[in-house]
Amino acid sequence: MASNRHLGRIIVLQSLYEWEFRTKAGDKNVDMDSIVAKNIEPYAKALGDVEFVHDLARGVLSESEALDKELQPMAPEWPIASISSVDRNVLRIGLFELTRRAKQVPPKVAINEAVELAKAFGSDNSSKFINGVLGTAYRNMGGEEKPNAEPKEAAEASSESADSKKESGEA
Numbered sequence: 001m002a003s004n005r006h007l008g009r010i011i012v013l014q015s016l017y018e019w020e021f022r023t024k025a026g027d028k029n030v031d032m033d034s035i036v037a038k039n040i041e042p043y044a045k046a047l048g049d050v051e052f053v054h055d056l057a058r059g060v061l062s063e064s065e066a067l068d069k070e071l072q073p074m075a076p077e078w079p080i081a082s083i084s085s086v087d088r089n090v091l092r093i094g095l096f097e098l099t100r101r102a103k104q105v106p107p108k109v110a111i112n113e114a115v116e117l118a119k120a121f122g123s124d125n126s127s128k129f130i131n132g133v134l135g136t137a138y139r140n141m142g143g144e145e146k147p148n149a150e151p152k153e154a155a156e157a158s159s160e161s162a163d164s165k166k167e168s169g170e171a
Helices: 005-024 032-047 050-062 064-074 085-100 107-121 126-140 151-168
Strands: none
Touching: 005 032, 005 050, 005 085, 005 107, 032 050, 050 064, 050 085, 064 085, 064 126, 085 107, 085 126, 107 126
16 A cells, blocks of 8 residues: 555644644643554555654654754744744644655755645645745755746846847847
C-alpha cells in the first residue's frame, strides 16, 4: 500500500491544533500520541505509513519552542503568539520538515505541502504568508531560487520589466 503523506500532514496539523487548544484550555490529560491515534483511526487504510504521522507530530511538538524562535525573525511584524493557531502549526510543520527532515523531504516538497495545508485550512492570505516565511527560511539555508513562485507572477514581473525598459528606451 502506498503512503499518503499529504493526508498524514493533514492529520498532524489537526492533532497539533487539538493539542494546542486542549493545553490552553487547561486539559492536564492531553497526550499527543492519543490525539494522533484517534485522528488516524478513520483514515488508517488510506494512510499507509502511520509511523510517519506519529514521528512528524512528536517531532514538531518536541521542537515547537525552537521552531518558534527560528520563525520569529522571518516574520518580525507578526509575533508567533499573534499568528493564528492553524498558520502557526503549518509554519512549524513546514520549518520542521525543511530543517530537520531535509534528507527525507526535499525543500520544495516541504514548502509546497505547507502552502497546500494553508490553502485548505488557513485564511485567505495564509498560503502567501506561509510561502513567504518558508521561502525566507529556505533562502537562509542557502537555497537560491524562490521555492513556490507562481508562473503567472514570474511572467507578470518579466512583462513589467520589459515594459519599463521600453519606456526608458533601453529595449
